[in-house]
Amino acid sequence: MEQQGSLQDGVVKDVRTLLWGNCPKEDVFQRWAQGFQFSQEEPTALVQVEGGPCAVIAPVQAFILKDLLLEGPPDIWKNVTRDKQDRLLIRAATEIIRQAADPIHPTYSLIHLDTDNSDDNPMANGEVSTEKAQPLFTSDYFHSRLRIFSTISLDEVEKYLSQRIEFFKEPFGVLLLLYTVVCTKGINGMRSEMSDPTEPVIDSIYGYGSQSLINLMLTGRAVGHVWDHDQDVGGLQLRGIDKQNTVGFLALLEHLRYCEVGAFLKSPSHPVWVLGSETHLTVLFSTDRRLVSPETPAEYARRVFKKYDPEGNNFIPANLLQDVLADLELVADDEYVDIMKKKLDNESLGIILLASFMDEFFPEEPRTCPDTFTLYHYNGLPRSNPDNRVRYHTGDAVLLECTVKCILDSNPMLTVLQTKWPSIEVQWDIGRTPSLN
Incomplete structure (x- = not known):
């Protein structure tokens, strides 16, 4: 028709x-x-x-x-x-x-x-x-x-x-x-x-x-949030992303906790990400498909755990442990859950830390991401490119052993990339970091 x-x-x-x-x-x-x-x-x-x-x-x-x-x-x-x-x-x-x-x-x-x-x-x-x-x-x-x-x-x-x-x-x-x-x-x-x-x-x-x-x-989907699935916040149903997307999205504001980008956008099926600054959108991409390898069981478990931690505190109330285990199709009967609560919350604080949970259930997490890879960056505004010429800029990325993030307000590009790869460092071909704005 x-x-x-x-x-x-x-x-x-x-x-x-x-x-x-x-x-x-x-x-x-x-x-x-x-x-x-x-x-x-x-x-x-x-x-x-x-x-x-x-x-x-x-x-x-x-x-x-x-x-x-x-x-x-x-x-x-x-x-x-x-x-x-x-x-x-x-x-x-x-x-x-x-x-x-x-x-x-x-x-x-x-x-x-x-x-x-x-x-x-x-x-x-x-x-x-x-x-x-x-x-x-x-x-x-x-x-x-x-x-x-x-x-x-x-x-x-x-x-x-x-x-x-x-x-x-x-x-x-x-x-x-x-x-x-x-x-x-x-x-x-x-x-x-x-x-x-x-x-x-x-x-x-x-x-x-x-x-x-x-x-x-x-x-x-015209939803207003970038986390996975819909979330109930204070009785309000806030709509999010419902499935893994073809291309991804990373947000500079995530490091300030103004938003949370979920795995569906952070880990798309192709190594292409739109990057959001406060005022502009640019695009990051790579030819290395290992950057978008299928989700490991440990990555899936971390994503499920975070579903029960909507405020991003990296812990959940201990009474939600059974729900998390059931969601992951792990053993979730009452007796076993009580044993695990005592083990994971041995100080009786009433919370289960994400790190403790992962160490207990997924201790041998395989690393699927390469240590070094090449990134490319696109900014469509001529004035934001050297010589006012729109070109792709090449960066040689390395993931450091240290997992402590170094947030630099003077380097928003590195800050937004660290929301995806916490220990990343990048050397760019133009001798300076490309602009997100």
Whole structure:
């Protein structure tokens, strides 16, 4: 079933309010009004013109890199053709759209602009595709010309994107993908998953995307948290990530305990991670698949233990030990649990430490992660790269024997990497640490 037509005014209003709030600022909207463009120096790296739309651009870049890593290392990517760039962009967009759809009865809502040739249409004939300051390039202009093509066929989605790929390079390209993902998810689907559906997902002052928007682009779920599963906090059901994701996410704010990134995002199925600073998103990746080897029994046990430790204290009340053992399908009868409580809580403090639990039940934890590996970093903002040229930067990483973290406020890159690899050190090819901002 396919359907083409105008977006109803009510739907446009709802989507607009969900994204921008009641009164979107024109300068914020303008920063988002850019297309998907690749760097001349790094032909597989997207360029972000202004601050704000990294919440869409970085996830798209992450999915592009995920596909590229299946083909070989970065040193062979320099000869990518324009056709190959288009295919990478189409594949990444298709996967992001697919994730947002209902898994049982998917309907893909592909949003595009009315492209008639009237005099008031600056998109017509591609005449001003590189200009952003046209008077008609406004929020009102954009929203008044939104059209929809609906299909239940993923092949049709890919075909549609292939036929209209040039429009995604035009000034509204990033927004067209964003609106497609949001409309495919559906307003009700978005609101049911967001922590606070009354808050716009794009900051009305600075234009940053919310965690709900980042999660939507990365996982297809517009939840506001990055921990594993849903968590009950003080009677509130707070939605989290429901399964291992294809690409990952690491957050600088985790070391300040402002958030907790769970194993589903911290240990994705491909060695690609979006990195979140306070204001910007960049991407880390590696060709070493040992970094995403399957979860060991000990890693799974640690994750289950932390499920019963929602505040991240690295201990649980002793009366929850039986639940943890049962969850891990270990012996959990009353008599055995009482014996283990006395052993693990020999001072009768009423708590079980994570370290004691792991030493008792998983004493020989095999190390699956290599001691040394190569990392690559992407930042789409030209001003955040040496010589204002968007390139991948290479780092030689080593995991030290010492497990004591050295948090340096002056090195946010190292700080965010230590949330995944606590003892990591990295030497970067440019002689300084790449910027997260």
